[in-house]
Each structure stands twice: as C-alpha cells, then as structure tokens.
Amino acid sequence: MRRPSLLRRAFPSWTLSLTILAFWLMLADSFSTGQFLFGALLGLVIPLFAARIDREFARIGKLRVIPKLLAVTLWDILVSNLRVARQVLGKEERLNSGFIWMPLQINNIHGIAALTSMITLTPGTVSVALSNDRRHLLIHVLHIEDEAAMVAEIKHRYEQPLMELFP
Numbered sequence: 289m290r291r292p293s294l295l296r297r298a299f300p301s302w303t304l305s306l307t308i309l310a311f312w313l314m315l316a317d318s319f320s321t322g323q324f325l326f327g328a329l330l331g332l333v334i335p336l337f338a339a340r341i342d343r344e345f346a347r348i349g350k351l352r353v354i355p356k357l358l359a360v361t362l363w364d365i366l367v368s369n370l371r372v373a374r375q376v377l378g379k380e381e382r383l384n385s386g387f388i389w390m391p392l393q394i395n396n397i398h399g400i401a402a403l404t405s406m407i408t409l410t411p412g413t414v415s416v417a418l419s420n421d422r423r424h425l426l427i428h429v430l431h432i433e434d435e436a437a438m439v440a441e442i443k444h445r446y447e448q449p450l451m452e453l454f455p
Contacts (some may be wrong), residue, residue, distance in 0.1 A: 357449045360449075388438065404455075406446050
C-alpha cells in the first residue's frame with residue numbers, strides 16, 4: 289500500500305481546514321490578523337486529529353422522509369416549549385423527572401447522532417449517554433408520566449424515520 293504524500297499527511301482535508309477557518313472567523317466576529325492566524329492554526333491541527341478517528345461513513349437511504357421528519361421535530365419543539373414552560377411555572381412537586389434507558393433499533397452512528405440531537409433539541413428531554421454497544425440510549429426527562437409511552441413515541445416519531453434515512 290502506498291503511503292500518502294507529506295502534503296496529504298499535513299493537510300488530510302483542505303476543505304475541512306478552510307471550513308474550520310471560516311467558522312472560527314464567524315465565531316470570533318472579527319477579521320483581525322490574530323484571529324485569522326489562530327483560525328488557520330485550528331484549521332491545520334483539528335483535521336490531523338480528525339483523520340485519526342476511525343470513520344464510519346453514512347449510508348443514505350430514503351430522502352423523502354426528511355421533510356416530514358423536520359416538520360415533526362419542529363412541531364415537537366414548539367409543543368414541548370409550551371409544556372415545559374407550564375411545568376416549570378407550576379408546582380415543583382408535580383414534576384417527576386428521571387432517567388430512561390431506551391432500547392435502540394437503529395445502529396447507524398449517524399442516525400443515532402441525529403436521534404440524540406432531536407431528543408436534546410426538544411425541551412424537557414436530554415440525551416445523556418449511549419451504551420458502549422450502541423443498543424441503549426440514556427435520556428433525562430423533566431417529567432415522566434408513562435415511560436413506555438414516551439419510549440414508544442420517540443421510536444415512532446424519530447427513530448423509525450431515521451432508520452429509513454440511515455439504513
């Protein structure tokens with residue numbers, strides 16, 4: 289097997305380097321020489337570490353699920369904001385927060401990442417941990433009424449469509 293050139297080893301992904309530089313400059317909200325140099329340094333160093341990570345490429349399935357999945361997620365975020373506001377402004381002793389281990393059917397790491405993001409973006413729930421075997425997801429819930437119903441709803445609204453998107 290042929291070794292990559294010195295230039296390729298120093299710059300494993302010039303597109304990632306430029307993206308990091310651009311995002312750094314946007315985050316810094318300044319286009320000074322110092323910010324540019326620091327962003328360039330980040331753009332050189334981060335891809336070197338990222339190249340060492342064992343990559344698992346995304347397999348993309350049915351793209352037609354994306355619009356409905358986005359609509360469901362946005363609707364759930366809106367409804368959950370109202371529900372959480374009512375719960376927080378209500379009596380504290382009425383809250384029944386806790387942790388739920390949700391068994392996962394999805395095994396694509398990109399789909400799992402999307403699932404954990406959707407759960408965390410929805411007020412009142414936070415993805416906490418993924419088991420080492422990627423078969424269970426720990427979720428913290430602000431108010432649990434029926435654990436089984438909550439797991440079934442997450443599976444139906446998010447996991448199933450994500451399994452179509454990331455087979």
